[in-house]
Amino acid sequence: MKAFVEVDHLSLQFDNQPEKNILSDVSFQLDQGESLLLLGPSGSGKSTLTFCLNGIYPKELDGNLQGDVWINGKQTADYLPGQLSQQVGVVFQDPETQFCMLTVEDEVAFGLENISFPPSLMESRINQVLEMVHMLPLKKEKIHSLSGGQKQKLALACVLALEPALLILDEPTANLDPVATKDLIQTIHNVKQKNNCSVIIIEHQLDGWTAIAERCLLLNRNGQIFYDGTLRNAIKDQIHQLDSEGIWLPKITQYLLQHAPKVIQNPPLTIEEFSNQEFLWSQTEWKDMKQVRSLRSNVLLDASDISLSKNNKKIIKAISLTAYEGEFIAIVGANGSGKTSLSRLMTGIQKPSSGTILVKGKPIKNWRESDLRKEIGYVFQNPEHQFITNSVFDEVAFGLRIQNKTEEEIKKNVHSILNICGIPEYANEHPYTLSQGQKRRLSVATMIINNQQLLILDEPTFGQDAHSNLELMKLLQERYAKGTTIIMITHDMELVNNYATRVIAVDKGEIAADCTPEELWNKAPEELNQWQLEIPIPVQLKKRWEKGQNYVSTSS
Amino acid sequence: MFLHHLNPSIKALTIGLIVILLALIFDPVTPFILLLFTISLTFIGGRVDVKKYLLYFIPFSILAFGMLWTTIVFADTPKNPEDIISVLGMEYPRESLLTAIALSLRVLSVASLSLLFIFTTNIVDFILSLIQQLKLPPKIAYGVLAGYRFLPMMKDELAVIHAAHRIRGVNQVLTLKERLKQYKRYSIPLLASAIRKAERTAIAMESKGFTGDKSRTFYRRFTITSKDWLFIIIMLAAFTTAVYTSIKLGYFNWYNGEI
Numbered sequence: 001m002k003a004f005v006e007v008d009h010l011s012l013q014f015d016n017q018p019e020k021n022i023l024s025d026v027s028f029q030l031d032q033g034e035s036l037l038l039l040g041p042s043g044s045g046k047s048t049l050t051f052c053l054n055g056i057y058p059k060e061l062d063g064n065l066q067g068d069v070w071i072n073g074k075q076t077a078d079y080l081p082g083q084l085s086q087q088v089g090v091v092f093q094d095p096e097t098q099f100c101m102l103t104v105e106d107e108v109a110f111g112l113e114n115i116s117f118p119p120s121l122m123e124s125r126i127n128q129v130l131e132m133v134h135m136l137p138l139k140k141e142k143i144h145s146l147s148g149g150q151k152q153k154l155a156l157a158c159v160l161a162l163e164p165a166l167l168i169l170d171e172p173t174a175n176l177d178p179v180a181t182k183d184l185i186q187t188i189h190n191v192k193q194k195n196n197c198s199v200i201i202i203e204h205q206l207d208g209w210t211a212i213a214e215r216c217l218l219l220n221r222n223g224q225i226f227y228d229g230t231l232r233n234a235i236k237d238q239i240h241q242l243d244s245e246g247i248w249l250p251k252i253t254q255y256l257l258q259h260a261p262k263v264i265q266n267p268p269l270t271i272e273e274f275s276n277q278e279f280l281w282s283q284t285e286w287k288d289m290k291q292v293r294s295l296r297s298n299v300l301l302d303a304s305d306i307s308l309s310k311n312n313k314k315i316i317k318a319i320s321l322t323a324y325e326g327e328f329i330a331i332v333g334a335n336g337s338g339k340t341s342l343s344r345l346m347t348g349i350q351k352p353s354s355g356t357i358l359v360k361g362k363p364i365k366n367w368r369e370s371d372l373r374k375e376i377g378y379v380f381q382n383p384e385h386q387f388i389t390n391s392v393f394d395e396v397a398f399g400l401r402i403q404n405k406t407e408e409e410i411k412k413n414v415h416s417i418l419n420i421c422g423i424p425e426y427a428n429e430h431p432y433t434l435s436q437g438q439k440r441r442l443s444v445a446t447m448i449i450n451n452q453q454l455l456i457l458d459e460p461t462f463g464q465d466a467h468s469n470l471e472l473m474k475l476l477q478e479r480y481a482k483g484t485t486i487i488m489i490t491h492d493m494e495l496v497n498n499y500a501t502r503v504i505a506v507d508k509g510e511i512a513a514d515c516t517p518e519e520l521w522n523k524a525p526e527e528l529n530q531w532q533l534e535i536p537i538p539v540q541l542k543k544r545w546e547k548g549q550n551y552v553s554t555s556s
Numbered sequence: 557m558f559l560h561h562l563n564p565s566i567k568a569l570t571i572g573l574i575v576i577l578l579a580l581i582f583d584p585v586t587p588f589i590l591l592l593f594t595i596s597l598t599f600i601g602g603r604v605d606v607k608k609y610l611l612y613f614i615p616f617s618i619l620a621f622g623m624l625w626t627t628i629v630f631a632d633t634p635k636n637p638e639d640i641i642s643v644l645g646m647e648y649p650r651e652s653l654l655t656a657i658a659l660s661l662r663v664l665s666v667a668s669l670s671l672l673f674i675f676t677t678n679i680v681d682f683i684l685s686l687i688q689q690l691k692l693p694p695k696i697a698y699g700v701l702a703g704y705r706f707l708p709m710m711k712d713e714l715a716v717i718h719a720a721h722r723i724r725g726v727n728q729v730l731t732l733k734e735r736l737k738q739y740k741r742y743s744i745p746l747l748a749s750a751i752r753k754a755e756r757t758a759i760a761m762e763s764k765g766f767t768g769d770k771s772r773t774f775y776r777r778f779t780i781t782s783k784d785w786l787f788i789i790i791m792l793a794a795f796t797t798a799v800y801t802s803i804k805l806g807y808f809n810w811y812n813g814e815i
Contacts, residue, residue, distance in 0.1 A: 051759070056759055056762060056763065060759075060762075081767040081769070082765040082766065082767040082769070083765070084765075085763060085764055085765030086765070088763075089763070090760075090763045092756065092759075092760055094753075094756060096709065096753075097753045097756040097757045097760065098756070098757070098760040099705065099757075099760075100698055100701050100702040100705065100757060100760075100761055101680065102680050102701075102704075102705065103680075104652050105775070106680065106775065106776070109775030110698075110761075110764065110766070110774075111764035111765055111766075112773070112775065113767035113772045113773050113774055113775060114764060114766045114767070114771045114772060115765050116771060116772055117773055118773065119773050119774060119775060119777065122773075122775050123775075126775075143705075144705075144708070153762075157762060159763075159764065162764065162765060200789075292748060344719070347723065349719045349722060349723060350719075369725075370725055373723065373724075373725045377723075378723045380716065380719075380720050380723075382749070383715075384748060384749065385713075385716055385717045385745050385747050386719040386720040386721070386723065386724060387745065388721060388724055388726065388741055398724060398725075399725055401726065402725050433747065446724065447723075471721070
C-alpha cells in the first residue's frame with residue numbers, strides 16, 4: 001500500500017528564473033496520521049512545496065515542474081478541480097487575506113458550498129468545527145472585528161470543515177503575539193488528537209510545535225532536502241548545516257547549545273524535557289546574564305499625558321513616559337494593545353488627541369518636519385512601504401539629497417552605510433528585488449543615514465530566518481554602541497532579555513509596566529499572562545533551577 | 557421589517573422597472589407623488605436611520621436644485637410667453653417652470669428609489685441572491701465579494717504609506733503637479749501589496765475548493781416568496797395611482813425629447 005503523501009523526484013522552476021531550481025529533486029513520503037516539521041531558510045521553497053501538495057501547482061504555475069506528487073494513491077493532477085481540498089487543507093500565514101466573506105459562519109460555509117455539501121447538514125457541521133476551535137460564540141461576528149489569533153482559528157475551522165486528511169500550516173503564527181500563538185498550537189494539538197489527521201508544519205518559531213511532530217524535513221537554500229528524520233537527531237548530526245542555513249531551533253535548545261555544548265548528544269526540545277533530565281543541570285555552566293545598564297542622562301523625548309482616540313475608541317489613554325539618551329527600550333504587549341500607535345505618536349507622524357510631547361525640550365509640533373527627521377528615524381513593519389526610489393543606492397541617498405549634500409559626500413556616506421548594513425553588492429538593484437531580511441536592513445539604512453539619535457522600530461524581526469535576524473540585531477547593537485537610542489516594538493522576549501535596558505509593557509492603551517527586563521520577569525505570572533507576555537527561556541530556567549535549589553535545601 | 561426581508565434581486569428588478577417607467581413620463585405630478593410614496597415606504601417598511609438618510613439625500617437635493625435653476629434660466633423660448641406664474645415676487649413662464657420642476661422631481665424620485673434599495677439591502681445578500689436568482693457566475697460574484705473586503709484594507713494601507721513617506725522626509729505637496737507625482741510614488745507600493753494580497757486570497761479560496769463552478773450548494777438560500785410579489789404589486793400600484801392622479805389633474809405628459 002502506498003503512503004498517504006508520496007512526493008517523487010519533484011523539481012520546479014519559475015519562468016522568470018528558468019535556470020534556478022526552487023525545488024530540486026525532492027522526494028519523501030508521509031503516512032496517514034503522521035506529522036512533519038518542514039523547515040528551511042526563507043526562499044528555500046517551503047511554500048512552493050505546499051502549493052504542489054494541494055494542487056495549486058502545476059495548475060496555476062508559471063514555470064516548469066518535473067516529478068510526481070501522489071495524494072492518497074492518486075496524482076494531484078488527476079483530481080478534479082476543487083476535489084483535492086477534501087484531502088489537503090492549508091492554513092496560511094497572513095490571517096487577513098484568507099477570507100472572502102464578511103461573517104464567520106458565511107466564511108466556514110463558503111468551503112462547504114464549494115464541495116456541494118448538502119445544505120441541510122451544513123449548520124451542524126459549521127457548529128461542530130467552530131466548537132472544535134472554540135469559536136462557536138463568535139459564529140455571527142463580522143470577520144474584521146476578530147483579533148489576529150481568532151482569525152487564524154477561523155481559517156483553521158474553514159479548512160477543518162472540509163475534513164482533510166492532511167493539514168498544512170504555512171507559518172500560521174507569524175503574525176500572532178506569544179499567548180495567541182500558544183493558544184493556536186494548543187488548538188491544533190487537540191484537533192490532531194481528535195481527527196487523527198496528518199499535519200505538516202512550516203514555522204520559524206519551533207517552540208510548542210515539537211510536541212505535535214517529531215519528524216522533520218530540512219530544506220536548504222537550493223530547495224533540496226538535506227535531512228529527513230527526527231529533529232533531535234538532526235540537531236545531533238547536522239548542527240552545522242542547520243546553523244549555516246539559518247534554521248531556527250527551539251529556543252531552549254538554542255540556549256543550551258550556547259551554554260552547554262555537551263547537551264548535543266540528546267538535546268532537549270522543551271523546558272519540560274530539560275527539567276526532567278537531572279544530569280543536564282549539573283553539566284550546564286551558568287554564565288551570568290550580562291547586565292549593561294545605562295545611566296539615565298539627558299532627556300531625549302518626553303511625553304506627558306498623551307491620549308489618542310480614533311472613531312470614538314480610546315487607543316492611547318493618558319500615557320506619560322520619558323526616554324533618555326543611551327537607552328535601548330523594548331515596547332511589548334498584546335496585538336492591538338496600542339504599541340504601534342504609541343510609537344507613531346513619539347515620532348510625530350500621528351498627533352495626539354491631547355497631551356504634549358517634547359523632543360529635546362522642544363514641543364514636537366514646533367519642530368520643522370525636516371529637522372525632526374534628522375533626529376528620529378522610524379522603521380515600519382513592512383519595509384516596502386518606505387521605499388521611494390528605484391535603486392538601493394538612491395534609496396539611501398535620498399535622505400542626503402534633500403539636504404543638498406554634494407554628490408561626492410553622498411557617495412561616500414551611502415557606501416559606508418551599505419557596508420554597515422551588509423548589502424553593499426546590491427547598490428544598483430531595485431529595492432523590491434531584495435530578500436525580506438535585506439529589505440529590512442535597507443529600511444534601517446535609510447533611517448540611520450543622518451546619524452539620527454533616536455531610532456524607533458516596529459516589529460523589525462518578524463517573519464525572518466535566524467540569519468537575517470542575527471544580522472539585524474548586530475546592526476542595531478552597533479548603532480546602540482555608537483550612542484543611538486533605540487526603541488523597538490517586539491513580541492520576542494528573548495530579544496528583550498538580551499538587548500533591552502528598559503522594557504515598557506502596554507496593555508489596552510495604558511502603560512502596565514515600565515522597568516528593567518529583570519523586574520518585568522519577576523512580576524506575577526497572572527499579570528504577564530494578562531499582558532500576553534512570556535518569560536524568556538534563560539529566565540525560566542533560572543527560576544526552575546532556583547526553585548529546585550530551594551526544594552533541596554528545605555528538604556534536607 | 558418588510559423591506560429588509562425581500563429578495564434582493566427582485567427588489568432591484570422592481571426598482572429598476574419603476575425607474576424605467578418613470579423615464580417614459582415627463583410631468584411634475586407623477587414623480588412628486590412617487591417621491592412622497594417612496595420616502596414614506598422607506599421609513600414605514602424599513603429600519604432606516606433618519607439622519608443618515610438625510611445625509612445621503614443632500615447631494616441629490618443640491619443636484620436637483622441646480623437643475624431646476626439652470627433649466628429655468630436657460631429655457632427655450634416658451635410657446636405661450638403670456639402664460640406666467642409668479643413665485644417669490646419673480647415671474648416665470650409657466651411652461652419653463654413646469655419643465656424644470658418635472659426634471660428635478662425626476663432626479664429626486666430616482667434618488668429616493670435607489671436609497672430605498674441601498675438602505676434596506678445587505679450587499680452580501682444581494683450578491684448571493686444574484687447568483688441564486690439571476691444566475692450570475694460565482695467566479696464574478698465571489699470576486700466582487702473578496703474585492704469588497706479589500707477596500708478598507710487598501711484605505712488603511714494608503715494611510716500607512718503616506719506616513720512612511722513622510723518619515724523619509726518627502727515634502728508636503730502643494731501644487732497639482734507635485735500631487736500627481738506623489739500618487740505615482742504611492743501607486744507602486746500600494747499596487748505591489750494589493751497584487752500580493754489578491755494572489756494570496758485567490759490561492760486561499762482555491763485551497764478551499766473554489767473552482768468558480770456553478771454546481772454549488774448554498775448555506776443561505778434566497779427564494780422568491782409571496783412577499784416579493786406583494787412588493788411588485790405595491791410599487792406598480794403606486795406608480796399607476798401617480799399616473800392616474802396626474803391625468804386627472806391635467807398635467808400628464810409622455811416624455812418626448814424635452815431637455
